[in-house]
Amino acid sequence: MILATLLDDPAHGYAILARLRERSSGTFDLAEGTIYPALHRLERDGLLSSSWSSESGRRRRVYELTRRGRAALQERRQEWRHFSRAVEAVLG
Amino acid sequence: MTWLQHLTDELTARGIRGQDRRRIVSELRDHIACEPESVERLGDPTELAGIFADELATSRTRRAAWHAFAALSTAAAVLVSSQIALAHAGGYPGFNHGLSLALFLPALVGMLIAPQVALVSGTLAVARTLRRRRLSRMPAAEIGLVERRTRVALGAGFATIGGLEIYVLNFSARLPAWWLGTVGGLGLAAGAALVWATRSLAGARTLVSATPGGAGDIYDDLPAIGFSWLRGSTWRLGALASVLVAALMTAFEAHAERSLAEGVQRGIVEGVAAAIGFALLGRMIGVASPARRQARRAVVSSALDSVLGALPGPAGHRVGDAERDHAEHVVRASYAEGRLALEELSARIEAIHAARTLGELRATVADLPDVL
Numbered sequence: 001m002i003l004a005t006l007l008d009d010p011a012h013g014y015a016i017l018a019r020l021r022e023r024s025s026g027t028f029d030l031a032e033g034t035i036y037p038a039l040h041r042l043e044r045d046g047l048l049s050s051s052w053s054s055e056s057g058r059r060r061r062v063y064e065l066t067r068r069g070r071a072a073l074q075e076r077r078q079e080w081r082h083f084s085r086a087v088e089a090v091l092g
Numbered sequence: 093m094t095w096l097q098h099l100t101d102e103l104t105a106r107g108i109r110g111q112d113r114r115r116i117v118s119e120l121r122d123h124i125a126c127e128p129e130s131v132e133r134l135g136d137p138t139e140l141a142g143i144f145a146d147e148l149a150t151s152r153t154r155r156a157a158w159h160a161f162a163a164l165s166t167a168a169a170v171l172v173s174s175q176i177a178l179a180h181a182g183g184y185p186g187f188n189h190g191l192s193l194a195l196f197l198p199a200l201v202g203m204l205i206a207p208q209v210a211l212v213s214g215t216l217a218v219a220r221t222l223r224r225r226r227l228s229r230m231p232a233a234e235i236g237l238v239e240r241r242t243r244v245a246l247g248a249g250f251a252t253i254g255g256l257e258i259y260v261l262n263f264s265a266r267l268p269a270w271w272l273g274t275v276g277g278l279g280l281a282a283g284a285a286l287v288w289a290t291r292s293l294a295g296a297r298t299l300v301s302a303t304p305g306g307a308g309d310i311y312d313d314l315p316a317i318g319f320s321w322l323r324g325s326t327w328r329l330g331a332l333a334s335v336l337v338a339a340l341m342t343a344f345e346a347h348a349e350r351s352l353a354e355g356v357q358r359g360i361v362e363g364v365a366a367a368i369g370f371a372l373l374g375r376m377i378g379v380a381s382p383a384r385r386q387a388r389r390a391v392v393s394s395a396l397d398s399v400l401g402a403l404p405g406p407a408g409h410r411v412g413d414a415e416r417d418h419a420e421h422v423v424r425a426s427y428a429e430g431r432l433a434l435e436e437l438s439a440r441i442e443a444i445h446a447a448r449t450l451g452e453l454r455a456t457v458a459d460l461p462d463v464l
Contacts, residue, residue: 031140032135036140
């Protein structure tokens, strides 16, 4: 889901969280701080890359998808569609 | 104390310092600056620092094991090529043609025994990280085991390079300068690679991980099938391995020296050395651990008793939905803790629903320690 929020353009932690909240209409309510370990892990796995930016006068870390990250997102989307279709078919 | 200060202290306590800590703190400072009230939703700083430390420890340890493996491969290449080049340098001068036996013997130990220790320990270290590559948080005990294996391997690597340098010194009067210079220089380069890997390991060791769970044992490194008859006694495994390397050495040396007697003699020495190595280092690198394994079994079975205790019974008894639900809960909790990958989770859940007897059901949760 984090990957999906970064599909169109790069963003920093708070903005990613805001996008998640907005798109899910507040369904996912978790300890917001945990987004950062997740971002760092995705970066270590090579799915994201990040760099410092000081555009708005504040130093912030901006994340963007790597090529591998895009591929992983595509794959996970497909898996999920598969799965949710199956669940829907069962639940009717 | 502000939330950020609290987080900084917790990160320090978990061994996250310098650049890593600065980055985390400034990202969260920016987060709070975007919306001051969000500090209420960031969660507990202790928990957050714990997640950072556990994940970082896992990935740094994994990386250190691979760095060590790369550095040791360099050392091995130097060692092997030095011996191949020896043929072009006039051949092996013979043990009594060096400067001193006091130099020859440590060189021999370093060049013959240490590389084998490094190979076994270093391979086991990366083998475990491969097995756990999907885990974002390895149990702290398991991280400790990988670190010990890496440390032993690096120590043996240094002994190998030390032995090689002593060998160069010992035969400095007998072998040509080009051989001495090349091998001595490459040896130093391999030593530098080992120092680099040691620093990588030291960086991993400053992190404090607290993920619960067991360290596992040698059976977690071996393929599950075909080794079941060796379960229960790591000593049997050690004996088998010693006999195996002795036989290999016998065959190799008998062929190389064209003498069966010579081969058998060296094979026996090799087998005894392997057995001694197993006895001395086995426990440290998690190869010989019968006591711990039994302890773990006891924990698992008592935990299982408490979970399946509602309806205890012999392994052959039929299971009902209540026990299946219990087992599924255990497996889901393990997934939540990062012990199982998603594919594993679904495979286990399938197995749980397919289980007809208590024994089959227990098998699906038997390797999930401490979650109960």
